[in-house]
Amino acid sequence: MPSYATNMRLKFPIVALILEVITIILFAVFAVYDDGKGHGHEPHSNETHHEKPLDLYPMFQDVHVMIFIGFGFLMTFLKRYGFSSVGINLLLAAFGLQWGLLMQGIWHLDDGKIKINIFKIINADFSTATVLISFGAVLGKTSPVQLLIMTILEISIFSINEHLVANVLEANDVGASMIIHAFGAYFGLAVARVLYRPGLKNGHENDGSVYHSDMFAMIGTVFLWMFWPSFNSAIAETGFVQLTAVINTYLSLAACVLSAYALSSLVEHKGKLDMVHIQNATLAGGVAVGTCADMNIQPFGAMLIGLVAGIISTLGFKFLTPILASSLGIQDTCGVHNLHGMPGILGGLAGIVAVALGKTTKGTPAMQAAALASSLGFALVGGLLTGFIMKLPIWGQPPDQNCYDDSIYWEVPAEEEEHEESLAHGDHSKNKAEA
Amino acid sequence: MPSYATNMRLKFPIVALILEVITIILFAVFAVYDDGKGHGHEPHSNETHHEKPLDLYPMFQDVHVMIFIGFGFLMTFLKRYGFSSVGINLLLAAFGLQWGLLMQGIWHLDDGKIKINIFKIINADFSTATVLISFGAVLGKTSPVQLLIMTILEISIFSINEHLVANVLEANDVGASMIIHAFGAYFGLAVARVLYRPGLKNGHENDGSVYHSDMFAMIGTVFLWMFWPSFNSAIAETGFVQLTAVINTYLSLAACVLSAYALSSLVEHKGKLDMVHIQNATLAGGVAVGTCADMNIQPFGAMLIGLVAGIISTLGFKFLTPILASSLGIQDTCGVHNLHGMPGILGGLAGIVAVALGKTTKGTPAMQAAALASSLGFALVGGLLTGFIMKLPIWGQPPDQNCYDDSIYWEVPAEEEEHEESLAHGDHSKNKAEA
């Protein structure tokens, strides 16, 4: 039985500060600036060469926007959980990118040092994406302390799998359909399974949106959608290969929008569009084309992948998510299974086919399949283990009735309506809603 | 008399999927990646040469943000139409960029193929801008199916006019004052004229903003304002000419802000600022400097153009829009005539003068005038034809009373106020407002 000692006054500050101090010490020991003189093997890449140290900087900033605005605002759709969505997203990503630099860097030491450059900070941002995807599965049901623990463990496990896939199996996964999207989704679903809450099986009054919270979420959706070509091409080989990754992603996403809208209307009451589908399934094309993004699959191939991804994702939201919750005890708040899980697997499968068809000179179908299996295996086992640690009754997990509610961990201002009333009654004091 | 069979359950999915499948087939036949080996004549440009395939990528992303965040959120000012504004904007632009790649590409085939590169996807994004401008004129009064039809027709007609202006007339229009802004505005106004609704001549309760919807719209405004230098310079000749286009646009927009604010205060009750003016007229400087952006008009010349544009645009919102609606039967929801129409013509006229004064080595005043006339002609005739097709009573057009209301095509969550009440009454079910 979890403890509901949700007062974080000492617990959270101590955990956060200790983690940060340890991280700084590790940076003092291991991290230096890249001076352009080393020749480290980069993850995901065959020693991509950039003439100038900041050539990749604009793409880095696009990825940065996806991580902090994209993921952050995508999760603000919940009516009373916007502070946590964008705020805890910032916390986890800010810590995660530091941890990711260390965890990824130890596989690529250069004279015993991690030489930080733009390529490495892009990969550090990537490593946080896995955590933010998993965060979506447990959104509203976990404390900041639990989530910091998940961040450390998930990024550490991610870095092992990434190293295995990229450097041992030498598999293709430039846009990380397998090692980020499928990994992050199934890791999060495994955690959600362990943290299953029977008390929420009939839903929760705060587990839904209001009009303006859906609008905020669209900020996240659209920034993710726009910058996804950068995500899938940032670490591709420069030149025409990178151009290919941009074009494939651009087109896959465009086709995906049409199928997501079509399916949303097809499955919904009176043919109406559902914001959940629009906010999420329109992005599935970016996920699914990830593994093949830098391959010669031709524009129409990318569009077919996007078309299928939009269909699968929308159908997943409509039909599969309720079944996962009711039959398997997996309460997936944001539906990451539909946005990252299934489209990630689709991407991995498309990669196997594309390699088999000779759309790239790198890798073999067997190694692609092994990469997919490895990513799923590390995700499920890692997620279960992490879930059990997160379940320890000492991390301030919220009780069922306070789920999906910012006010348990945040000072929340009084509502405008109440404010109106307080004005009417001449009450000038600051109202703070208390849980 | 239009049909009000607004249930889109089959109509919309079938249209959307068929269009996408046809598009994918056309891509399979015509579209390949640019491999840098062709020498196609690019639209708008004298074979601009870029050393690396991704040199223009950051500017592409700026334009991308203008299309999807800028236009999308600019239209969210309506209190009950935010889902449609940003959501249908995404749908139309995602389809439009695919269609634009095809329509623009067929004028520039290379060995029978459209070779996709960053330059071409910038132009594809541009082609969608015409549709999004026209969307502003009919916002709230059209169904998604009607708008998809408008997208196909408008982009097809745009591509003919663009080819004529850029390659036959060889006119200057680097920032597309004429071929995008004036074209998109007058096309949309012609459609709006055909779709005139007498039932709305006394206004509509939902045709207005609330506080937070105006805030969302400012996200659109500011992103458009910031990235407009990229819009006007993206396809300019690289080097100092491109720098000129950036600087002229930056300064024109800055001067325009001052005149838009000044005029808004001057014409409004008690000297107050009006959000409609601030959201729109501050951008007119970007539109109006478009044609001349890459010319040697000097910084103060650009600022004068911006100053005048801000004045014209604000006065248009205040005095002309009501007259258009009452006297000409043109109900222009977003006032695109004031933001894109008049400033676009101003840009075209400024271009004629600038060419006559020798501010560029390209083109002649007569060809500039012909380009302006062509753009307006294609827009008006094309818009009227398109309007008549859109008026066919089979596309699910909304009845007057459901205009400007998301709930006719979207599942809309219950309002927060209502939610408060439902909480108070212990109602835990998900409320979905039905039209």
Add this chain to the structure above:
Amino acid sequence: MPSYATNMRLKFPIVALILEVITIILFAVFAVYDDGKGHGHEPHSNETHHEKPLDLYPMFQDVHVMIFIGFGFLMTFLKRYGFSSVGINLLLAAFGLQWGLLMQGIWHLDDGKIKINIFKIINADFSTATVLISFGAVLGKTSPVQLLIMTILEISIFSINEHLVANVLEANDVGASMIIHAFGAYFGLAVARVLYRPGLKNGHENDGSVYHSDMFAMIGTVFLWMFWPSFNSAIAETGFVQLTAVINTYLSLAACVLSAYALSSLVEHKGKLDMVHIQNATLAGGVAVGTCADMNIQPFGAMLIGLVAGIISTLGFKFLTPILASSLGIQDTCGVHNLHGMPGILGGLAGIVAVALGKTTKGTPAMQAAALASSLGFALVGGLLTGFIMKLPIWGQPPDQNCYDDSIYWEVPAEEEEHEESLAHGDHSKNKAEA
């Protein structure tokens, strides 16, 4: 006693238009495009050489986003002052960048001309940042006319101090901890002191946030946070020095997030997080690492600076701001002392230490100290003088009861609640709330 003639109908338009016309005349006399042939000494930089005119353009756009979205939305946290926050921010920055180009340019004339290039428009954007910081101190308590006057005076004074620091003292301040952040903060605090309002010493009913206004503010926070590496590195020497500035800022900000969250929880009731801290103190790491950003302080050094900045800033919000208001008569609406003032001084002090420790080959500790003293001196004296001019009872300053309220200078739409009622009563007229 201030005049409360807040009707701006003539006052504001005349001031705005006259300023713009004068500015255009000055541009006609002084400003030309950079043609790459001059060799002007650039501010902040030892003749940074860029191969292509647009090499810095992506970083410029990041800075542009920080100025217009970042600062603009950061200040939208007030429940009834969002239009002014983002709208007046746009006005001041649009005017300020023009004025900044002139004021900074006159120190670096080339054949009697200001040759505009990307480097110069980045610096012009920077100069507006000082004004926007000061705006934060007086937010809600000043009229647009007062703020335009502040813009002219502050940027003029800033340009003198900048010239002194960069070219006379030859001090390091690549990320402008001293010359922008500390300067802007203490300038604004000095203005706020002069404009002290005893009537607000017990607070004001509108001086607070609502849920969604805090969400809008997070848009500003996150964009500032993400793009701060561009702010601190945009004018650094290109190559590995610029990379160092990016990495130091990236890591300082990341560490700062952890300490800001930890301290917020530590000092608040029941360990809850406070949005004011999250919105602001998470950014203090970017401010504080500014002066040292391009120095060889090593990654862990940058992180230590960020860690300390997050602590200082959060403690300042909690404990110092109330004291400043009650004891010193400094009512600092946004707490700029905590975000820009103290972290700016911290940055200046860190710079002295870093130079003393030989982390850069440029400058001396004494000159760094002189630069800090100069920045504070110009800020305080300039701010006091500016405050007295702004206090003249002719600029339409709002009375106490209308502070923090858009409706005194803006047409504000009726609230949604009221709208609901008007619907219920069949009232179809447009409601405009009047002050």
